[in-house]
Amino acid sequence: MKPLLLLVDLQEDYLATPGLEPSAGSVVRAAQRLLEGCRERGVAVVHLWTTVTRGQNGERDERMPHWRAQDRWHCVAGTPGHAPPNELAPQEGEAIVHKTGFSGFTRPELPDLIAKGGYDTLIVAGVHLHACVREAVLGAYERGLEVWVADGATGSDDPVHAAITRRYLAARATRFAPIDDLLARLDDQSGHLPPSLASVPIPIPVRIPIPVPSWTSQKALEHLPQPVRIAAFAKLADRLEADAEVLALGMADAIGKPILYGEGEVRRTAAMLRAVIRRVQDDALTNHGDPPEVRHQPLGCVAVLSPIADRLHSQYDTARSGAHHAMDKINSRQNRRAVDNIFSQARRTANHLKFW
16 A cells, blocks of 8 residues: 545635634644644655636636636635645645646646556545545546545535535545544555444444333333433433444435534434433432323424425315314304414425425
8 A cells, every 4th residue: 555645725715614614723633633644654745725826917817617707816826825724834845736626637747646656545635525625536536546535634615515425425436534543544554444444434323232121112111110211311322422423424424414413413312311311300309209290281383394294295185174174163254264374384384395
């Protein structure tokens, strides 16, 4: 294995993009750790930069067409926005390759450098995953290189597009791995994968070892002592919090959910489990040993958010007919109009949910 580290568009103008995920500071810190680790191991480094000029003195304006249409001047040679952060500045002997579009492979400099160096593996970090990083990965893949993308050192300002890109690339052209695992692989000259990289994409743990006969059986839970149930839910909450990042990565690979959103959902689930535990424990303290009492207060229909919108829609006519039959008995025009309005709103909601 002869690896090459490629840092893509880690320049101030790109890092200042609003909505970057992970944040610019987080990407820079991760990329710095990867860069220093590669330097310590003697891995060659290439800095791939977007470079445009003002088109003065007869120079051609080589900005991408959509940048010209938006009158956007980013990464202009000689400006602070064109430079990388100090932590990622090139050292003597490290190559800098310039590009004007998404891909660094459209010009001969990068392909020639890879061919002359005899590199067979490319480690990629940078921004944006859904654009220039993707093009770098596909360009290397088309040329027969093994490609790895550094998790944490790669960002995007379009998390949904990035999640789709991640799933697309992981199924075809690359593997995503934490920086520690990539550095461990560089240390292993045999090329064997560390245990954490043995299965890609990251598997989603679907079974949690907890002392409950069956999570699908409410009766089974009811017959367990309350302390056992509390301990089981606490252990599940602990496991969810510990595996939140892994689960989020699994959701990104499996269904394209942005990692930030997926991790948030997992942590909220754990928080809700802990809230249930606290409620039960509070009841146990105030009820003097009696079983907790739960009251449900109807608050009305706040929203209908369900994946079974088609079923909701198909049952609309039956529900409306029954309501009108009841209203006929009341024989009130005002109430009839109210029911019509309610069902019209329900139908619009169902039609909207069909879109999702």
